[in-house]
Amino acid sequence: MRKQLTVITALVISFASVHAQDATIEKIREQGLTQSKVMEYAFRLTDANDSRLTNSPGYFRAANWAKNELTKLGLVNAALEPWGDFGKGWDLKKSYIAMTTPYYRPLIGFPKTWTKGTGGLKNAEIIVIKAADSAALEAYKGKLKGKIIMLHRTDTLKPTYKPDAERWSDEDLSKMAAAKMDTSRRRGGPSRNVVGSMPITTRIRKLAEAEGAIAQLS
Numbered sequence: 654m655r656k657q658l659t660v661i662t663a664l665v666i667s668f669a670s671v672h673a674q675d676a677t678i679e680k681i682r683e684q685g686l687t688q689s690k691v692m693e694y695a696f697r698l699t700d701a702n703d704s705r706l707t708n709s710p711g712y713f714r715a716a717n718w719a720k721n722e723l724t725k726l727g728l729v730n731a732a733l734e735p736w737g738d739f740g741k742g743w744d745l746k747k748s749y750i751a752m753t754t755p756y757y758r759p760l761i762g763f764p765k766t767w768t769k770g771t772g773g774l775k776n777a778e779i780i781v782i783k784a785a786d787s788a789a790l791e792a793y794k795g796k797l798k799g800k801i802i803m804l805h806r807t808d809t810l811k812p813t814y815k816p817d818a819e820r821w822s823d824e825d826l827s828k829m830a831a832a833k834m835d836t837s838r839r840r841g842g843p844s845r846n847v848v849g850s851m852p853i854t855t856r857i858r859k860l861a862e863a864e865g866a867i868a869q870l871s
Contacts, residue, residue, distance in 0.1 A: 698718070698719065702715040743767050771867060779801050785853065798866065801870065803869070
């Protein structure tokens with residue numbers, strides 16, 4: 654009789670625990686499905702505060718917004734924690750590129766992060782560098798001062814008639830879910846093409862800087 658009572662008591666406790674878990678899970682589901690603020694938070698952290706490059710004004714706007722929002726939610730001691738010396742930040746104030754001859758045409762382009770400014774509007778000749786090695790690069794020495802540099806490219810843009818975005822079908826999603834991870838050990842590293850192109854592009858950049866080129870378009 655005592656064993657039966659023990660089993661019944663254990664079952665009652667087990668059912669009560671499961672019921673409590675179900676209630677908690679349901680509350681989490683309710684919050685996620687009807688009270689979610691994911692899109693609002695994503696908007697505030699990204700579009701509303703701009704890019705969040707380390708030490709940039711956009712980063713501090715987003716970080717301070719997150720800190721203040723955590724405080725509003727009831728968390729205590731929300732603060733921005735320093736993690737060490739980083740140096741100066743970087744922020745884009747204004748960027749403008751246009752072709753002026755043989756006719757005017759505005760160009761779409763953005764400076765890479767951490768690049769120097771031009772110190773105002775510059776009008777300069779374009780010079781296209783066709784150099785696959787150091788020997789070919791020698792021909793451009795003494796010709797880059799005050800110029801805008803472009804690298805010669807051999808690839809071409811091919812037309813496409815497919816939409817930029819496609820919705821995955823149920824079959825596609827099932828294949829993704831059933832995919833198995835490759836656990837074989839491979840030695841990582843850049844491809845042969847990348848390794849081969851890095852030295853010459855680095856030498857071109859250093860030559861352009863040394864000779865006083867205005868900018869390099871990539």
